[in-house]
Amino acid sequence: xxxxxxxxxxxxxxxxxxxxxxxxxxxxxxxxxxxxxxxxxxxxxxxxxxxxxxxxxxxxxxxxxxxxxxxxxxxxxxxxxxxxxxxxxxxxxxxxxxxxxxxxxxxxxxxxxxxxxxxxxxxxxxxxxxxxxxxxxxxxxxxxxxxxxxxxxxxxxxxxxxxxxxxxxxxx
Numbered sequence: 219x220x221x222x223x224x225x226x227x228x229x230x231x232x233x234x235x236x237x238x239x240x241x242x243x244x245x246x247x248x249x250x251x252x253x254x255x256x257x258x259x260x261x262x263x264x265x266x267x268x269x270x271x272x273x274x275x276x277x278x279x280x281x282x283x284x285x286x287x288x289x290x291x292x293x294x295x296x297x298x299x300x301x302x303x304x305x306x307x308x309x310x311x312x313x314x315x316x317x318x319x320x321x322x323x324x325x326x327x328x329x330x331x332x333x334x335x336x337x338x339x340x341x342x343x344x345x346x347x348x349x350x351x352x353x354x355x356x357x358x359x360x361x362x363x364x365x366x367x368x369x370x371x372x373x374x375x376x377x378x379x380x381x382x383x384x385x386x387x388x389x390x
Contacts (some may be wrong), residue, residue: 220327222284229288229312231319235265236281237271237327247281252293254285257304262286269320282320288312303364 219300224231236247250262262284270280292312306312 219240219281222319222376223281224315226315226318227311228292228308229286229315230318233282233284233288235267235269235320235323238270238280238324240281241274241278242281243278245279247279248284249283251284252286252304253288253290255295255300255304257300259304261306261309261313262316265316268313269317269324273324284316284325286312286316333373 219236220232222231222233236362249255250257266282269270292307296302297305308351
């Protein structure tokens with residue numbers, strides 16, 4: 219996974235994008251948070267798929283965790299009763315920002331001769347985080363490790379913030 223960091227006109231995108239060599243068969247590996255709220259959004263989903271265009275086999279989807287921050291006046295959260303969907307005042311600006319952020323992060327993976335530090339240092343063993351990790355990276359790293367160690371088939375990062383419940387990572 220590679221680190222995403224982008225600051226543009228009224229939009230900030232940060233997070234992690236999975237390598238194109240490790241795709242999924244569903245969109246369930248895409249986790250998007252807008253202003254700290256977990257959401258599902260077609261604009262951002264399309265932007266992620268456009269950024270990976272030409273890098274994935276048809277019918278596969280990338281793994282990514284995105285934290286998008288926009289001014290509160292640019293986003294309407296009262297679209298869905300459970301607040302799991304949003305409407306952007308400038309969807310093209312958000313779309314283009316996400317595409318730019320992910321594309322630039324993926325280009326850094328394409329450079330030959332550059333060894334990238336993975337956020338998943340050895341899966342088994344010490345859970346000591348790297349000192350340069352952000353809080354979000356440490357939480358993501360710990361959850362993925364726990365999921366892989368227990369043999370679950372996907373990382374259960376998704377949670378319902380409005381109810382305060384987290385999905386279990388126990389293997390079925």
